Amino acid sequence: MAPRASTTSKKSPQVSPPLGPVGPKAVKDLHERMVRIRLFETEAGKLMEAGKLPGFLHLYVGQEAVAAGVMAALRDDDQITSTHRGHGHAVAKGVGFREMYAELYGRVTGACLGRGGSMHINDLKRGMLGANGIVGAGVPIAVGAAFAARYKGEDSVAVTFFGDGATNIGAWHEGANMAAILGLPVVFVCENNGYAEFTPQSGHMLLTDVADRAAAYGMPSVVVDGMDAVAVHQAATEAVERARRGEGPMMIEAKTYRFFDHQGVKGLRHPYRSDEEVAEWKTRDPIDLIETRALADGTATRAELDDVWQRTRDEIADAIAYAEASPPPDPADLLLNVYSG
Amino acid sequence: MTTTTEAQAVATRKLTYVKAFNEGLAQAMREDENVFVAGEDVAGYGGVFRMFDNLLDEFGPRRMIDTPISEAALVGLGVGAAARGLRPVVDLMFMDFIGVCLDQIVNQAAKMKYMFGGGLSVPLTITTASGAGLGAAAQHSQSLEAWLAHVPGLKVVMPSDAYTAKGLTVSAIRDDNPVVVMLNKVLLGSSGEVPEEIYGIPLGRAHTARQGSDVTVIALGRMVGEALAAAQELAAEGVEIEVIDPRTVQPLDTETMFASVRRTNRVLVVHEAVTFGGLGAEIAAQIQDAVFDYLDAPVLRIGAPFSPVPFSPVLEKAYVPDRARIAQGCRRLLERS
Ligand SMILES: Cc1ncc(C[n+]2csc(CCOP(=O)(O)OP(=O)(O)O)c2C)c(N)n1
Numbered sequence: 001m002a003p004r005a006s007t008t009s010k011k012s013p014q015v016s017p018p019l020g021p022v023g024p025k026a027v028k029d030l031h032e033r034m035v036r037i038r039l040f041e042t043e044a045g046k047l048m049e050a051g052k053l054p055g056f057l058h059l060y061v062g063q064e065a066v067a068a069g070v071m072a073a074l075r076d077d078d079q080i081t082s083t084h085r086g087h088g089h090a091v092a093k094g095v096g097f098r099e100m101y102a103e104l105y106g107r108v109t110g111a112c113l114g115r116g117g118s119m120h121i122n123d124l125k126r127g128m129l130g131a132n133g134i135v136g137a138g139v140p141i142a143v144g145a146a147f148a149a150r151y152k153g154e155d156s157v158a159v160t161f162f163g164d165g166a167t168n169i170g171a172w173h174e175g176a177n178m179a180a181i182l183g184l185p186v187v188f189v190c191e192n193n194g195y196a197e198f199t200p201q202s203g204h205m206l207l208t209d210v211a212d213r214a215a216a217y218g219m220p221s222v223v224v225d226g227m228d229a230v231a232v233h234q235a236a237t238e239a240v241e242r243a244r245r246g247e248g249p250m251m252i253e254a255k256t257y258r259f260f261d262h263q264g265v266k267g268l269r270h271p272y273r274s275d276e277e278v279a280e281w282k283t284r285d286p287i288d289l290i291e292t293r294a295l296a297d298g299t300a301t302r303a304e305l306d307d308v309w310q311r312t313r314d315e316i317a318d319a320i321a322y323a324e325a326s327p328p329p330d331p332a333d334l335l336l337n338v339y340s341g
Numbered sequence: 342m343t344t345t346t347e348a349q350a351v352a353t354r355k356l357t358y359v360k361a362f363n364e365g366l367a368q369a370m371r372e373d374e375n376v377f378v379a380g381e382d383v384a385g386y387g388g389v390f391r392m393f394d395n396l397l398d399e400f401g402p403r404r405m406i407d408t409p410i411s412e413a414a415l416v417g418l419g420v421g422a423a424a425r426g427l428r429p430v431v432d433l434m435f436m437d438f439i440g441v442c443l444d445q446i447v448n449q450a451a452k453m454k455y456m457f458g459g460g461l462s463v464p465l466t467i468t469t470a471s472g473a474g475l476g477a478a479a480q481h482s483q484s485l486e487a488w489l490a491h492v493p494g495l496k497v498v499m500p501s502d503a504y505t506a507k508g509l510t511v512s513a514i515r516d517d518n519p520v521v522v523m524l525n526k527v528l529l530g531s532s533g534e535v536p537e538e539i540y541g542i543p544l545g546r547a548h549t550a551r552q553g554s555d556v557t558v559i560a561l562g563r564m565v566g567e568a569l570a571a572a573q574e575l576a577a578e579g580v581e582i583e584v585i586d587p588r589t590v591q592p593l594d595t596e597t598m599f600a601s602v603r604r605t606n607r608v609l610v611v612h613e614a615v616t617f618g619g620l621g622a623e624i625a626a627q628i629q630d631a632v633f634d635y636l637d638a639p640v641l642r643i644g645a646p647f648s649p650v651p652f653s654p655v656l657e658k659a660y661v662p663d664r665a666r667i668a669q670g671c672r673r674l675l676e677r678s
Contacts, residue, residue, distance in 0.1 A: 054476030054654050106476070106653030117478045117652035133480030134441065135410050168409035169441065196410055198386040204409040270386055329651070331659035338648045 022230050024299040026072065030229040031294065032308050033068035034287050037061075037088040039312050040097060043320065044087065044104060045265040053104050055117045060088030062259035065286035066191050067092035069232025069254075070159060073240045079127040079145040079158040081138030084119050085191075085258075086131025089161055095123040097319035107326035114329040115337070127156075136162060136169030139188070143179045146186035146243075157185040157243040159236075164210050165196020173213075176249075180217040185243035187236070188214065188251040191226065193258045198272040214251035226254030227284045230293075257281035350508075352534035358503045359391055359529040362468075365507035366393075366430065368539035369514040370400055373428060376514055379406040379418060380432030380468075389434060390470055390529055412438050416445035416467065420519075423465040424453060428514055435481050436471040436523060439488075450519040451494030462517040468510070471499075472563055472613055473661050474527040479649035482526075482657075484614035486561070489521050490591035490623075496520040496544055497591040501565035503533035505588055508542030515541055525563045547594035549601070553581035556671045557601040559624055560584060561612040564662060568611060571667035582671055590620055598624065599632045606637040607674040611662050616644030638677035643670050 022030075041061045048057045060067070063085075071092035074080070082089040090100060095111065103110030103121055111121045122130035129145060132138045142160030149156045166172055167190065179186045190210045194201050207213070211221035224235045232254050239250040259282060294300040356364065370376045377400075378384075378393060384405040387394040397405040408415050412433060419429035433439055439446060446467065453463050473482040489497045496518050500506035506524065513520035550565055551572050560568040565586045572582045583601050587593055602608050608628055610621035621642035628640050643662045651657050 055478060055652060056476075056481075103652075106655070108653075112652070114653035114656065115479070115649075115651045117476065119478055119480070120652070133478065134438065136441075165410045168411045170411070170413050171441070197382050197389070199382055199407055203385075203407060272386065328655040329653050331656055334646050334651070334656060334659060335648050 022233060026233065027230065027290065027294055027299050029072055030068045030233060031287070031290050031300070031305065033071060033092045034064035034229060034290065035308050035312050037064045037067060037091045038287055039309070039316050040091050040100065041087060043316050044101070045260065047104070047320070049265050054106055056263050057104075057118050057265075058085040058263050059258065059260040059265065060085050062281065062286070063191055063193060063226065063256045064088060065229035065232050066189065066226050066254045066256055069229045070189055070236040072233050073236040074127070074159065075156065076126055077154070077156045078240070079129050079142065079149075079156065081129045081142040081145070081158070081160045082131040083138060083161055083163060083166065084131065084133055084135070085163070086119070086121060090121050090123065090128050090131070093123070093128045094126045095121065095128055097316055098322045099123070101319045101323035102326050105323045105326070106328060107323055108329040109322070109326040113336070136166040136171040138162065139166070139172050139175035140178065142186050143175045143184055146179065146184040147182065149185060155244050157187060157240055159187045159189055159240070161189045161191060163196060164190060164192040164194070164201050165199070165204060167210050167213055168196075168204055176214065176217045176219060179249040180219045183246070183248040185246065186249045187239045187243055188219070188249060189236070190251065190253040191256055192253055193256050195258075195262070195273070197262045198270070200272070209253060211251055211253035219249050219251055221251035221253065223253045223255065226256030227286045227289060229286055229290055350536035350538055350540035352504070352536045354535070354537070355532045356503050356535040357530055357532045358500070358506045358524070361503040361507040361533075361535045362392055362500075362510050362524060363394055363396070364535070365510040365539070366514070367396060367399065369511050370396070370404060372539060373514075375426065376428045376430060377404040377406065378430045378432065379408050379415060381408055381410055381434060383407060383432050388432065390526070392432070392468065392524070412442035413445055416442045416450065419465045419467070420445060420450045420453065420463060423463040423519075424461050428464045428466070430466045430468060430514060433467060433469040436469040436485055437480050437483050439469070439485065446489070446495070446519070447492050451492045454518075455494060463519050464517045465519040466513045467519065467521045469521065469523060470526045470529075471523045472525045472527055473650045473657055476652060476654055476657065477526070478652040482650035484523075484562070484612065486523060486590050487614055487619050490593075490620060494519065495591060496589065497523065498544065498589045499523045499562035500525070501560075501562055501586050501588070502528070503531065503535050505542060505586070507535055508540050509544070509588060511539055512541035512544050516544060520544070523562065528563055528566070542588060544589045545592035545594055546589070547585050547587045547597035549583065549597065550586045551582070551584040553583035553605065555580050555605055555607065556582045556674055557598070557605045557608040558582050558584050558667060558671065559598055559608065559610045560586060561590060561620060564611045564613060564667075567662065567664045568667050570664040571671065574664065574668050575671055580671065580675065593624070595624075595627050595631065598628060602628055602632045603635045606635050608636070609641045609643060609667070609670045609674060611643040611667055611670070613661055614644055615647050616642050617647050619644045638674050641670050641674055643667060
């Protein structure tokens with residue numbers, strides 16, 4: 001089998017490629033999207049640790065470059081389907097902090113009116129068709145959204161995010177084949193963080209590159225460094241424009257890593273990955289990478305970057321206060337939205 | 342195969358529900374070399390609910406198998422292996438995930454023996470965690486026993502405490518049919534007296550968890566504990582309720598229920614699943630068929646409203662039936678006549 005040309009292998013490049021055709025504006029945009037995700041997630045983690053949030057919390061920290069890189073290539077009317085680890089996608093797609101935190105708290109002002117929680121955040125205005133509690137379930141839904149766009153004669157595209165583990169689900173394979181055979185404008189984005197819950201990739205598939213699965217359905221694919229927002233962005237831009245032109249689906253595999261546990265913030269019962277491994281990946285923190293490069297080539301000053309962090313912190317403090325001040329849903333409305341009409 | 346029965350087993354110490362399950366499974370694996378376990382993160386990690394802790398150490402990777410996230414293939418693996426004489430235990434983590442593999446359960450596992458003219462059996466056990474109460478939201482909190490109990494060929498058990506978690510699991514594994522063991526997420530950490538030796542609880546036999554003369558409360562799974570708590574509250578008011586735990590919902594031991602209704606003349610059925618189309622409807626209908634003349638009031642059902650399970654703790658609490666609603670239901674039944 002001939003190896004696919006890939007911009008990186010799983011653990012390598014310590015040296016990032018130059019910013020290339022992506023200009024300073026785009027770099028700043030990617031940086032801001034990543035900072036927004038990072039702070040949203042770390043604050044949510046603190047709230048969970050403080051016992052303030054009910055339910056589950058699958059944090060996205062470490063994978064920011066993927067959501068930022070892809071979403072920066074999309075328009076508001078482009079649709080995405082997300083996963084159980086969906087906050088990063090929502091933030092990068094432009095969903096507001098207020099409704100997101102309110103949802104984590106289960107308040108009536110939340111994105112799902114307090115009915116959905118962390119795993120179900122959506123925003124129809126932003127084309128965010130929802131995080132999903134069922135692994136792989138978002139894939140065929142994105143295919144359907146892409147179908148609708150073409151049916152209606154619109155030029156919007158759909159992007160479906162999924163993990164390496166999710167590609168073992170039947171729905172993934174059926175969705176991939178359906179997208180390919182119908183030639184739909186949908187981009188498959190695999191966030192390969194190396195683990196499905198606590199099982200390493202080598203324990204659930206024999207492939208090195210998940211992207212090889214696309215070939216089985218006649219879908220082109222590319223493997224990118226998922227810690228490098230610019231690389232992800234370039235690949236996503238190509239795939240999205242290709243889809244928009246009516247040239248069919250494509251898969252991007254981004255090799256990335258989650259810095260926290262599968263669920264929650266602490267408490268690894270059985271260590272399933274070594275401290276060294278986590279530390280090694282943290283040396284390639286996607287936000288550090290883009291900041292270092294932006295500073296080195298004069299794209300941004302330290303003050304400008306710090307300003308992004310500070311503005312975001314303020315916005316988050318406001319959103320958490322808003323969520324905490326919001327009322328819970330009224331049990332009298334238990335049957336709200338079960339049906340339409 | 343040892344044949345210790347429930348009656349012979351003596352409780353000597355307390356164990357949590359999840360540890361009781363784990364112990365029963367381990368003993369069943371020791372008892373029968375053909376028993377193996379497959380599921381997502383069951384071996385190396387011990388299961389996300391700690392159901393399978395330490396089993397890999399004892400039984401090794403031949404009998405404890407971590408699988409990809411492929412539920413249809415997982416259940417199918419169990420069906421095929423069972424058809425060839427093994428006794429697979431496959432784990433579906435959250436009950437909600439059966440949506441992904443319902444064909445293998447309903448069209449394959451349940452029907453194989455029948456369609457093959459009886460030539461083989463499918464001694465498959467499917468373990469899973471059901472129920473609300475953890476803020477796990479609509480896709481991780483359902484109680485879908487009515488779906489499964491509706492399918493001829495399947496058996497369904499709902500352990501209500503540590504003792505039944507062990508005994509029903511052992512019986513499920515020993516049974517020659519596909520059996521779904523619905524563990525309850527909220528009960529996992531609760532403890533109760535559990536005998537050390539292996540014992541099976543007969544499938545299809547209900548247990549009278551409390552005797553009483555005024556109202557029969559038939560409660561499924563976690564609702565048994567809530568009904569017993571309601572019974573205490575009512576006893577203080579001079580009302581004695583009888584609590585029946587069917588333990589197995591398919592097959593369903595209606596005789597024990599009918600006998601109780603003949604004594605109390607009033608009956609309330611309570612389950613966590615939505616009321617509409619739930620097992621309460623089946624139980625109420627059967628009681629009306631069989632012992633209508635003994636009823637002093639129509640059979641009352643308590644279940645969840647016809648809605649997905651909400652996330653917000655405030656809504657989830659209002660959604661799931663509890664001791665207060667059960668007690669209230671009993672009072673209403675007593676007010677009639
Ligand atoms: C159908 C289904 N099976 C199992 C699960 C439980 N589960 C939730 S996340 C997860 C692992 C997903 O791994 P991957 O797709 O690689 O995503 P990651 O968590 O690494 O982001 C599993 C098994 C589920 N939610 N849905």
